[in-house]
Amino acid sequence: MVKPRIAIVGLGLIGGSLARRLVNAGCEVTAWNHNDRPYATAEADGIICKPTLAALAETKPNVLVLCNPLKAMPEILGALKPLIDTETTTLTDVGSVKGMVRDQVKAIGLDGCYVGAHPMAGNELSGWEASDPTLYDDALWAITVDEHTEYRRFRAVADMIVNRCGNRLIVLDDATHDRCAALISHMPHVIATAMINELVANPNRNIAAALAAGSWRDMTRVALTDPNRTRAMVEEDAANVETLLRNMANRLTLVANVLHDMADTGVRPTEGDVKQMDRFFAQGQPFRDYKAASRQPEYAEHCATVELSIPENDWQRTLLESARRGEHIVRFDGERTAIAQARSVV
Amino acid sequence: MVKPRIAIVGLGLIGGSLARRLVNAGCEVTAWNHNDRPYATAEADGIICKPTLAALAETKPNVLVLCNPLKAMPEILGALKPLIDTETTTLTDVGSVKGMVRDQVKAIGLDGCYVGAHPMAGNELSGWEASDPTLYDDALWAITVDEHTEYRRFRAVADMIVNRCGNRLIVLDDATHDRCAALISHMPHVIATAMINELVANPNRNIAAALAAGSWRDMTRVALTDPNRTRAMVEEDAANVETLLRNMANRLTLVANVLHDMADTGVRPTEGDVKQMDRFFAQGQPFRDYKAASRQPEYAEHCATVELSIPENDWQRTLLESARRGEHIVRFDGERTAIAQARSVV
Structure with missing residues (x-):
């Protein structure tokens, strides 16, 4: 069996952890980083480090994963454009916003070989030193596609995720991804x-910090x-985050109004x-019920298994609807059948 | 050395964990619970369980700790009033709001022997089955006093906390406690x-739940x-939570307004x-800097040690000012000297 060749651009927390996981899974992993500081330890871990993007592209990887910061994306895409064999190589990335990246990929003319991806993994650390292949344990990836995406491109990335990373995936369009990521990540970061701003502004901040528990x-x-990373993430998804912050402000104000009546002893609620x-x-x-169920031992084994038939035409919509129903693809059975677990909230 | 006699009312998560920790620390611990379901395992852990509050009060504990739900407080205080030897026994509680409990204690006429307390410990579980003495590891307690509190009553509770539980403490008035608890616990619970309400209301809730990571x-x-527990906690501290929710709504709206300009491609920020x-x-x-420092190994050992001289008059104010400076009392050196660690945010 031929080893899949995967190239990683950027050996930070996310890229470094992915590179190490793919090496452990038997892939041939090459990497380039904007400086060579991680190279000695990365090579010791079995990652083949390249001095230039040209040298990386020369390996003709099956999948090239952009794990660089989003702000470096236009420059790196521009540099890669003349180097990639777009017939062999499928281009993907791990950015936390997807619409903007696709626009940049289109602007440079690489959209024919591009599939978006976003692994839901990470922590508060950053950099190669913090990388850890177990960061991806039980992770779910969103793969983003548009109406022009070739099925074989989708499968190149999907196979890396389910067969090599041992992870789950759902398929989305960019707008749905960015709205949902705003809800579960970008908006919470602002909150x-x-x-912490509210605490620091409080004259009793030392007492509050002392009382702070779990x-x-x-x-x-x-x-x-x-x-700065949080700010970039929020500003890149500005419209979605704005809507959610206004919704949240309304929800908090509604509770504040009720509490106002309750606090005022003259007025009964x-x-x-x-x-x-x-x-x-x-x-x-x-959501409480869903979390209680998903905390049960062997939750995954108790999820109903769904067999999804993937049509030739409008396969993107079939897979998006499956994601909306709460189905997570865990493997493929042949060319056009996906096996998914049903993990719905409601 | 005489064993301190501690009585616990209510063997839930907080009371049960405290009872077990105090037994481990060599106290004589008696307990009463509104039903006797925990009694067999509690007795096996060395807790002497009593069938009635009268039997509990008969043991003439040095400290009686009310760990019952707040809504049962008036009834339990009323039942205890004719039973307690107020000369011997100092009454305290572990409720998450302090002003309301003191009002109830005053209404029943037990304020002469009362000192408020709030251990900053807990988790999302409840009940005796979830109790665990390590819940209190490295915990900080707030002790609340007013201008009438006798120093010996304060010390009875403080000695239990620093000498037996091995915990830190700060001394506050009720209003300061309730404002700070609203900031670091009650308001965050509402948020x-x-x-989760925002997620459940979203048509893409299954996708959002799938993408949800750390x-x-x-x-x-x-x-x-x-x-229901959260709701009770929030409603009992209504005025403080209201203010904080409005502050937070304003902070979120301010960011939303800026993001609105950024999202609208016609308008430059x-x-x-x-x-x-x-x-x-x-x-x-x-706050980020404070947390980074406090995560360092042996942070506590690196905190400056402060010796606090506690005056006869207005000792309450001296200790409140120490808390505002971010000092945590870790032990006493004789009758009127406290040793504290300086753990300030800024």
């Missing part, structure tokens, strides 16, 4: 940052990441107030 | 709940606790917008 620690952990609070504390129950 | 998991963990974002992402830096 965590606002929380809930505060967990809810502000992401505010401890490099604020109205029946409407009580109903608002009933609703507020009940609305998220399907 | 986490609003976040940041979402950590920031919504507290929303998975019993929503103004210089004012850029400065707003600079400020937003820089304001919390002192």
Whole structure:
């Protein structure tokens, strides 16, 4: 069996961890980094490090994964354009926003061989020193496609994810990805940052910090990441994050209004107030139930298995609808059948 | 050396864990629970379980710790009133709001022997089955006092905390405690709940839940606790939580307004917008620095040690000012000297 050849651009936390996981999974992994500081230890881990992007492209990888910071993307795409054999190589990336990256890939004329990807893995650290192949344990990847994406390109990336990384995947369009990533990552980062700002602005900040236990620690952990990285992520997904922040501000204000009536001893909470609070504390129950179920031992084994037939035409829509139903692809059975686990919230 | 006699009312997560920790520390621990389900395993752990509050009070404990739910407080205080030997026994509690409990204690006429307490420990579980003495490892307690509190009552509770639990403490008035607890616990619980509500209301909820990684998991963990407990906690501290939710809504709206300009490709972000974002992402830096320092190995050993002389008059104010400076009492050196670690944010 021929080893898949995977090239990694950028040996930071995400790229370094992926490179090391793919080496462990028997791939031939080459890498280029904007400086050669990680090269000695990376080579010791079995990663073949290249001095230039040209040398990396020369290996004719099956998949080339861009793990560089988003702000370096246009420059790196421009440099790669004349170097890549687009027939052999499928280009992908791991950026946390997908619409913007596809626009950049299109602008440079590499969209014919491009499939977007976003592994849901990471922590508050960064850099090669923090890389760890177990960062990807049980990870789910979003693969993003558009109506022009070739099925074979999708499969090149999907096979790397399910067969080599041992991970799950869902297929999305860029807009759906970016809206959902804003909800579960970008907006929460802003909230965590606002929380530590609120503490620092408080004259009793030392007392508050002293009293802070698990809930505060967990809810502000992401505010401890490099604020420049957070800011870039938020600004790159500005429209989606804006909508969600306004929704959240409305939800908080609604609770504040009810609490205002309750705090004012002259005014009893109205029946409407009580109903608002009933609703507020009940609305998220399907998510609580989903989390309780998914914490059970061997949850994955208890998920219903779904066999998805992938049509020739509009296969993108079939896979997006499957993702909306909460199905995660875990492997492929031949060319046009995906096996998925049903993991829906509701 | 005489064993301190500690009585615990309520063998839930907090009371059960405290009882077990105090047994391990060589105290004589008696307990009463509203039902006797925990009694067999509690007795096996060395806790002497009593069938009635009268039997508990008969042991003339040095400290009686109310670990019952807040809503049961008036009834339990009423039942204890004729039973307690107030000369021997100092009454305390572990409730997450302090002003309301003191009001209830005053209403029943037990304030002469009362000192408030709030251990910053807990998790998303509840009940005796979840109790664990290590829940209190490295915990900090807030002790709340007012101008009438007798110093010997304070020391009875403080000695249990530093000598027996091996924990740190700060001394506050009720209002300062409740404002700070609202900041680091009650308000964050509302935010986490609003976040899961936002997800459940989203038509792409299954996709969002699939993409959810560490940041979402950590920031919504507290929303998975019993929503009735969260609701009670929030409503009991309504005025403080209201203020903080409005502050947070304003912070989020401010970022949303800047993102609106950035998302609208027709409008460049103004210089004012850029400065707003600079400020937003820089304001919390002192807290990031504090956390980075406190994660260092042997942080506690590197904290400056402060010797606090506790005056006869207005000792409450001296200790509150020490808490504001970020000093945590770790032991006492004789009757009127406290040894504290300086752990300030800024």
